[in-house]
Amino acid sequence: MSKIVLIGANHAGTAAANTILDNYPGNELVIFDRNSNISYLGCGTALWIGRQISGYEGLFYCSKEKLEAKKAVVHMETEVNRIDFAAKKVYAKDSGGKEIVEDYEKLIIASGSLPIAPKIPGLDLPNVEFVKLFQNGQKINAILDKPEIKNVAVVGAGYIGVELAEAVRRRGKNVLLFEAENTSLASYYDDWFTGDMDKVLADNGIELHFGELVKEFQGNGKVEKVLTNKGEYPIDLVIMGIGFRPNSTLGNGELETFANGAYKVNLKQETSKAGVYAIGDCATVYSNAVENSAYIALATNAVRSGVVAGHNAGGTPLESAGVQGSNGICIYNYKMVSTGLNLRAAEKAGYTPVYTQFEDTQKPAFITENNDKVKIRIVYDKNTRRILGAQMASYQDISMGIHMFSLAIEEKLTIDKLKLLDIFFLPHFNQPYNYITMAALTAK
Numbered sequence: 001m002s003k004i005v006l007i008g009a010n011h012a013g014t015a016a017a018n019t020i021l022d023n024y025p026g027n028e029l030v031i032f033d034r035n036s037n038i039s040y041l042g043c044g045t046a047l048w049i050g051r052q053i054s055g056y057e058g059l060f061y062c063s064k065e066k067l068e069a070k071k072a073v074v075h076m077e078t079e080v081n082r083i084d085f086a087a088k089k090v091y092a093k094d095s096g097g098k099e100i101v102e103d104y105e106k107l108i109i110a111s112g113s114l115p116i117a118p119k120i121p122g123l124d125l126p127n128v129e130f131v132k133l134f135q136n137g138q139k140i141n142a143i144l145d146k147p148e149i150k151n152v153a154v155v156g157a158g159y160i161g162v163e164l165a166e167a168v169r170r171r172g173k174n175v176l177l178f179e180a181e182n183t184s185l186a187s188y189y190d191d192w193f194t195g196d197m198d199k200v201l202a203d204n205g206i207e208l209h210f211g212e213l214v215k216e217f218q219g220n221g222k223v224e225k226v227l228t229n230k231g232e233y234p235i236d237l238v239i240m241g242i243g244f245r246p247n248s249t250l251g252n253g254e255l256e257t258f259a260n261g262a263y264k265v266n267l268k269q270e271t272s273k274a275g276v277y278a279i280g281d282c283a284t285v286y287s288n289a290v291e292n293s294a295y296i297a298l299a300t301n302a303v304r305s306g307v308v309a310g311h312n313a314g315g316t317p318l319e320s321a322g323v324q325g326s327n328g329i330c331i332y333n334y335k336m337v338s339t340g341l342n343l344r345a346a347e348k349a350g351y352t353p354v355y356t357q358f359e360d361t362q363k364p365a366f367i368t369e370n371n372d373k374v375k376i377r378i379v380y381d382k383n384t385r386r387i388l389g390a391q392m393a394s395y396q397d398i399s400m401g402i403h404m405f406s407l408a409i410e411e412k413l414t415i416d417k418l419k420l421l422d423i424f425f426l427p428h429f430n431q432p433y434n435y436i437t438m439a440a441l442t443a444k
């Protein structure tokens with residue numbers, strides 16, 4: 001039986017805590033989180049702000065009370081500011097300024113990530129907002145309630161920027177979406193897909209400023225203007241969404257880190273110090289697609305890493321299977337899902353990527369309702385024919401197919417393995433020649 005200290009109780013921390021409390025009840029678990037709430041589903045922020053759900057109340061699935069009921073000691077609004085790895089002690093301060101010192105036998109760091117704040121003049125002006133915490137969502141929601149807020153700049157057209165652009169547009173505001181790349185979602189999808197998403201955004205009245213670099217915010221008392229390398233725009237609110245960086249200062253140079261500062265972990269989520277685990281957005285993942293450590297900040301990865309660390313800290317050795325970075329997005333009902341590497345990422349990882357693709361209606365032509373086009377691209381390595389990634393899109397929900405590709409990448413299957421795979425047919429779901437089969441069969 002061990003004394004385990006856990007720093008951070010959002011998605012990764014909650015998963016680790018529940019794994020320990022449910023499976024290893026004899027351990028002592030002490031949890032610190034500097035926030036006043038835990039388990040906030042950031043993915044719901046855009047739905048809540050865009051009024052697609054009735055409120056934020058359902059966006060939490062755990063609480064201090066739930067963890068305490070399982071006998072954890074939980075310190076909320078208490079920030080850990082130092083770890084003495086040699087003495088195995090954690091130093092924290094609560095919101096009243098009281099210092100709390102806890103010793104540990106095993107330590108799990110789940111301190112997550114922070115929004116990237118570029119060095120842009122005017123970033124600290126009022127009404128320049130970031131999207132991460134529940135409190136950020138509350139603030140943006142309240143600002144959008146003001147009728148004088150008419151023009152909103154969203155900076156970054158990754159999945160968070162695109163979701164927020166839709167949400168703010170649904171609130172009746174003029175939305176200008178700024179992105180340095182020439183398309184939205186460039187990290188996850190090839191042009192064949194991002195072109196569709198860009199059209200969906202534009203068709204719904206979002207002003208796209210792609211290939212445009214935001215240089216400065218100006219204003220008197222609050223933000224009033226965005227300056228880019230191409231122009232100047234009057235603006236009442238800026239929402240920053242250019243990505244996240246690991247929150248990993250507690251390691252204090254004593255834990256080995258990845259290129260972006262994330263704690264480097266092995267498949268057991270253990271850092272370079274024995275008995276010290278790092279999970280979720282503050283840590284690396286093992287990418288089966290690149291066959292190396294990577295940084296992929298997703299709640300799904302956070303939860304899985306929490307389960308793995310929970311078992312290892314609890315006493316049962318368990319290794320992660322690695323991840324593929326599977327992700328999905330749904331904007332104005334247009335759905336895109338992907339896993340593994342797109343062409344650009346595959347090239348960057350040193351492969352010689354080629355692809356096969358197919359597009360048709362999802363179901364036979366005699367199905368006249370709920371039958372839309374589906375498009376699929378499978379990226380594979382020219383030399384080994386190993387599947388490296390897949391992308392799919394439709395107005396229909398075709399999302400479940402992507403999980404098969406996730407497993408294919410994990411299992412290192414070749415494109416040829418999919419050609420005659422037993423894929424069922426029923427007109428309600430697909431065509432006799434399924435789009436996955438067709439894409440695989442036509443692979444050169």
Ligand SMILES: Cc1cc2nc3c(=O)[nH]c(=O)nc-3n(C[C@H](O)[C@H](O)[C@H](O)COP(=O)(O)OP(=O)(O)OC[C@H]3O[C@@H](n4cnc5c(N)ncnc54)[C@H](O)[C@@H]3O)c2cc1C
Nearest residue numbers: 008010011012033034042043080112113280281298299300
């Ligand atoms: C708007 C938005 C939408 C998203 N949508 C999706 C989605 O659809 N799907 C998906 O998979 N992912 C999504 N994500 C990403 C997902 O939210 C993150 O990957 C996930 O929150 C990571 O969980 P985590 O527990 O590792 O870190 P975090 O959520 O960053 O939590 C870290 C916790 O540690 C605490 N903490 C930090 N430092 C200290 C300290 N020194 N002392 C005490 N406590 C500390 C913090 O208060 C926090 O509670 C989204 C993120 C955002 C912002």
